[in-house]
Structure formats: structure tokens, C-alpha cells
Amino acid sequence: MSYTELTVWTRGIIMDKEGRDIVNSISASARIEGKYAQAMENYVDNPDRTNCPTRKYCRVSDEIIENELTYENEQPNIIVLVEGTMVKGWDYMRGMPPGGTLVINTHYTPEYMIRFVPGPERLAQLVCVDAAKLADHKWLYYRLGELGLDRLSTEGAAERNKSIAPDIAAPLIAAVVKTTGIVKMATIEPMIANKKAFEMALNELHIMSLNPVAV
Amino acid sequence: MAMLADVKKRTVRINGCVASAQAAKYADVDVIAAYPIRPYTATMMALAQMVANGELDAEYIVADSEHSQLSIAHGAASSGARVFTGSSGVGVQFAYELYSPISGSRMPVQMMIADRTLDPPGDFGSEHTDALSTRDMGWIMGWSCDAQEAFDNHLIAYRIGEDPRVLLPQMVCQDGFFVSHITGDVELPDTGQVKEFLPPYKHPYPLDPRHPVSHGPQIMPEQGPPLQLERARAMEESMAVIEEVHDEFAKIFGRRYDPWVEEFMTDDADVVFFMQGAHAVTARFAIQHMRDRGLKVGLVRLRTIRPYPTDRVKDVLSKFKAVGVIETNMGIGGVSSGGVLYAEVVAALYESQKRPLVLSFMAGMGGEAIVLKEFYWMTEKMLDAQKRGKIEKRTHWVGFEE
Numbered sequence A: 001m002s003y004t005e006l007t008v009w010t011r012g013i014i015m016d017k018e019g020r021d022i023v024n025s026i027s028a029s030a031r032i033e034g035k036y037a038q039a040m041e042n043y044v045d046n047p048d049r050t051n052c053p054t055r056k057y058c059r060v061s062d063e064i065i066e067n068e069l070t071y072e073n074e075q076p077n078i079i080v081l082v083e084g085t086m087v088k089g090w091d092y093m094r095g096m097p098p099g100g101t102l103v104i105n106t107h108y109t110p111e112y113m114i115r116f117v118p119g120p121e122r123l124a125q126l127v128c129v130d131a132a133k134l135a136d137h138k139w140l141y142y143r144l145g146e147l148g149l150d151r152l153s154t155e156g157a158a159e160r161n162k163s164i165a166p167d168i169a170a171p172l173i174a175a176v177v178k179t180t181g182i183v184k185m186a187t188i189e190p191m192i193a194n195k196k197a198f199e200m201a202l203n204e205l206h207i208m209s210l211n212p213v214a215v
Numbered sequence B: 001m002a003m004l005a006d007v008k009k010r011t012v013r014i015n016g017c018v019a020s021a022q023a024a025k026y027a028d029v030d031v032i033a034a035y036p037i038r039p040y041t042a043t044m045m046a047l048a049q050m051v052a053n054g055e056l057d058a059e060y061i062v063a064d065s066e067h068s069q070l071s072i073a074h075g076a077a078s079s080g081a082r083v084f085t086g087s088s089g090v091g092v093q094f095a096y097e098l099y100s101p102i103s104g105s106r107m108p109v110q111m112m113i114a115d116r117t118l119d120p121p122g123d124f125g126s127e128h129t130d131a132l133s134t135r136d137m138g139w140i141m142g143w144s145c146d147a148q149e150a151f152d153n154h155l156i157a158y159r160i161g162e163d164p165r166v167l168l169p170q171m172v173c174q175d176g177f178f179v180s181h182i183t184g185d186v187e188l189p190d191t192g193q194v195k196e197f198l199p200p201y202k203h204p205y206p207l208d209p210r211h212p213v214s215h216g217p218q219i220m221p222e223q224g225p226p227l228q229l230e231r232a233r234a235m236e237e238s239m240a241v242i243e244e245v246h247d248e249f250a251k252i253f254g255r256r257y258d259p260w261v262e263e264f265m266t267d268d269a270d271v272v273f274f275m276q277g278a279h280a281v282t283a284r285f286a287i288q289h290m291r292d293r294g295l296k297v298g299l300v301r302l303r304t305i306r307p308y309p310t311d312r313v314k315d316v317l318s319k320f321k322a323v324g325v326i327e328t329n330m331g332i333g334g335v336s337s338g339g340v341l342y343a344e345v346v347a348a349l350y351e352s353q354k355r356p357l358v359l360s361f362m363a364g365m366g367g368e369a370i371v372l373k374e375f376y377w378m379t380e381k382m383l384d385a386q387k388r389g390k391i392e393k394r395t396h397w398v399g400f401e402e
Helices: A016-032 A084-088 A110-116 A131-136 A144-151 A169-180 A185-191 A195-203 B016-026 B041-052 B066-078 B089-094 B096-104 B147-162 B191-197 B221-253 B279-292 B310-317 B341-349 B372-388
Strands: A003-011 A036-041 A053-061 A078-081 A100-105 A123-129 A206-209 B010-015 B031-034 B059-062 B083-087 B110-115 B140-143 B170-175 B183-188 B261-264 B271-275 B297-302 B322-326 B357-362 B395-397
Touching: A003 A016, A016 A036, A016 A053, A016 A169, A016 A185, A036 B183, A078 A084, A078 A169, A084 A100, A084 A110, A100 A169, A110 A123, A110 A206, A123 A169, A131 A169, A131 A195, A169 A185, A169 A195, B010 B016, B016 B041, B016 B110, B016 B147, B016 B170, B016 B183, B031 B041, B031 B066, B041 B059, B041 B083, B041 B110, B066 B083, B066 B089, B066 B096, B083 B089, B089 B096, B096 B221, B110 B147, B140 B147, B140 B221, B147 B170, B147 B183, B147 B191, B147 B221, B191 B221, B261 B279, B261 B310, B271 B279, B271 B341, B271 B372, B279 B297, B279 B372, B297 B310, B297 B372, B310 B341, B322 B341, B322 B372, B341 B357, B357 B372
Parallel strands: A003 A078, A078 A100, A100 A123, B031 B059, B031 B083, B083 B110, B110 B170, B140 B170, B271 B297, B271 B322, B322 B357, B357 B395
Antiparallel strands: A003 A053, A036 A053, A123 A206, B010 B183, B261 B297
């Protein structure tokens, strides 16, 4: 049986959609491929505050998911940090079984970033992708006010932009799918709005392979 | 009636909150009274979008509190509108004054409740105490365990409540998060099916200046008893209508629900869980695993708690040696010093010739997920009681005992 947990760490409201798009598109693709899948947002800690760390979850399995009603991913195999400075802030590696993947949106190299990762010995690979540059380097700095006004704390209900991954989510999805094979590239690619960033990211991933050990 | 094969079906993947909003849209509600509180908020947001996009033609009124919200619902229903409202947790409590007037004036208002634990402290997790604290206010009440059932229950409840033989408001409840925020496959019906099942609403005595009537006037004490008796009878007599409506629903939509209890693997069971709501989903997995180990355990899930199917509960539960009531609600200082469901179960069994042992399990409190190993633990307690022929104690707080 193959069962995979993906946890996305992102920033409340301003990057909420980016995190949500990652888990929603991957779970939808898994469903299309005939697998059992589930995507949800962290429910219990009121994640709708600007800039606060929030989590999005995805579960993909060959068999029916029996822990569907549990709030959090307890053993994430894949972790995505939508915003690079989160690498220092929290024990996002907690519960990861040996052989996991960490994807970070950053312009730094994996060799530089690994020093900040708590418990890196569990990783099979550390993937860095400069998603902000690939999507549009102005995406956040120039649109911050607009994003803040558009998104509010409505868990996605009041967003004007209905397209999936128009911004930095596209390169991050490319990084996850290419390095983990959680779903097929051909299944997810048609859903992605920013195809250019998605395609470019496939060739611009900085991957550090590691030898994971049990802790 | 349209042949099922001809019916164009559409399955979407939505969560319980959106399923409720979709059901309100299919029911073509006239007035929506809203006031935000998580997790119900997602339903009101989905409805706001539908109205804004022109998918649903309804008056959408955002109140200044839940008390005003239910007052608006009461007023709108009195004028003959089909009304949809909803709330969660302390929001349900804030509107408490209105529950008796709404059922007392026999207004079939529908309220969606996505359960949330009452304060203190602030907790988004699902506990049934918010809705259950209003259980004797004359509202028809029941829980769904997934998004599809939530969708269906809304349509079924409108049909029951608006039946001229009933005319009672309905609380259509779902667990916060476990249903409200978990996505599931929901088969949306053809609008023709809904039209056939749920005719346009027509209250017999709406407030209308051309045909003056009086609603809710001050009365003398001696006029009280007949009014209360009428309301109690309406609730009692709704039982036949509820069964009728579930049959009709199965005919038109092809999904058959037992109106009162769902039985899962109970045929040869010695011990069963008795519960409401979404934890039944995990309970079914746990029971399958325990069956693989040869343990004769099953599940009886209550679908409608008001009106309470006393005789049905008695007949079903009398078959077993032990019953474990999973409360998910607070009944502090009550019969079992645990939850309120225990009292309902034990009272129904009192007249039975063959009474099972009954244990009350305080599990899922504060909205904590009840995990597989906790179901195994509770089953051990029931089997132990069965073996010894008596219970160790009435109430077990799951997770706090060996």
C-alpha cells in the first residue's frame, strides 16, 4: 500500500491561495488517477491572520483513507515551504519518516539552506526552487496591498482569481511532482494556470540528494 | 416521475458546508438570514456567492447577531417565505430565546448547525452540545455523517417541516470539521427531481395585510396548555410523516436512509456503539478491523434525535449484550455524569424485557478526532462488561483511563 502525506507551510492570507492551490491540485490529480485523496486546510488554529504560519494538508493513497477525520498530517512525507524564511521558524519536520522531501521557495541553494533545517537527516532530498523569480519576481512586493484586500479571512471564498496556481504555486507544484512523483505530470499540468512558470521550474530545480537515516 | 436512468446526475467534490449551501440553493429558499461564526461561516459565504452570481434568487440578510438572525428568520417565515439560516457553537446559544417562539408559532424555519464546542475556551472543534442544548425546544433535529447525507438531510427536513401535518422548524446538524470541512463526493440532483420532491412552500396562515391574522399574541395562562399540547402532538405525529418522506426521497433520488437509525454489522453483534454524527465514519473502519479479529461488534447510528424514536431504539438495542454510547456532548451533573445521550438510551430501554448493559463514553470532546485505537479501547470495555455481566462504571472518559 502506498500512502503519502504532503504538508504545505504558508503565510496566512497573503499566500493562502498559493498553499491551497498546491494541495487542491495534487489531490484532484490523484483522484483523476483513480487514487484516494484528500486535501484540507488546518482547521484548529484559526489560520486566517495575515502572515501567520498556516498549514495545508494533502493525503494520497492506493487504499481508502481511514484517518480522513484527523486534523493534521502526523507523518508528512513531503513538506513545502511556500515562503523561504519559514525554514528557520518552526519544527515543520516533526513526524517525517526517513526518506522525505523538503521543497523550499528560495533563491538560495540547498547547500546553504540545509543548515537551517531541523532534523535534516530524515531527508532523501532537499529541493530549492526560486518560485518568486519564475512566476514573476514582482508578484508579492507589488501586489501585496491588492492581495491583502482581495483575500481577507474568507478561507478562499471571496477571492476574485479563480484560476489554479497563477503565481508562485506553479513552480512549487512542478518541484513537488517532478521530485516525488506523487501524481503524474501529465495529469496535473492541464490544471495549472501559469504554464510558463511551471515548465521553467522543471529545468530550474536545485536538488540535493541525501542519505536518510531513521531517528 | 422521471425514470432514474433518465436523470442527469452530477457528482461534485465539496465539503459539508458547501453541501448545505447547495441544498439551500436547490430548495430555492426565499430568505437567508446570516451571521458569521466558524465553521458555519463557510456555508453563508457560499450562499453569498450564489446570490451575487445570480445562481440563487433570495433575500440575503446579514444580521447584527445570532439573536437578530433568528428573529429575521422568524419574521420572514411568518410572512410565508422559505427560510434558511445557520450557526455554530456559542452562536447557537446566543439565539436561544427564539427557538421556542419559532416552533411555537409553527414556522418551518430551517437552521443548519455545524457543531462547535461551547466556550470556554475558544475551540473550533465539534461537540454536539450546542445543538443538543436546544433539543426540547420543538425543533426536528438530526445529524448527518458526511457531505452527501448533509445535502440530502436539508431537502428531507424542508419537506418534513413544511408538511401541513407537521409545520415545525428543523435543525439539520453536521459535525464541524469532520463533515463541514472534509470534502466528499456529493451527487447533486436534477432540479426536476427536487421540484418533484419539494413543492413550493405555502404556509396556511402567513402574515398578509389583505387577510389579517394574529401571530404570537399575549395569552392567558389557561390558553397555554392547548398550545403546548398541539406543539407536542405535531412533533409526535411528525414521525409518520418522517417515514413517508424518507420513502419518497428514496423513490425520487435513489438513496435510501433509515429515518431513525443506521445499523452497521449488527446482525450477530454482541456489543454495539450508539452514536450520532461523523465519528461513525471512523467507527465503521474500526469495526471492520475488529471483525477481522473475531470480535462481534457493530454500530447503531442515530439519525434523528427529535422526534426521538423511543420504540425503535428499544427494539434495536434490546438485541445486544452491551451498548456503548459515544456522547460527543456535555451533560454535566446529569444521570451518568457524562453526556445527555446516555439518558435517552437508558430511558428507551427501561420498558424492554431484555435490557443490555449500557456504558457512556465521553469521547471526541472539544472536537478531538476519535481514532481507531480509541474505538478498540471502548470495545474492550464493552466486552469486559459483557463477560462480567455488569458494568465497571457508567461513564468512561476516553483517553483519561487505562
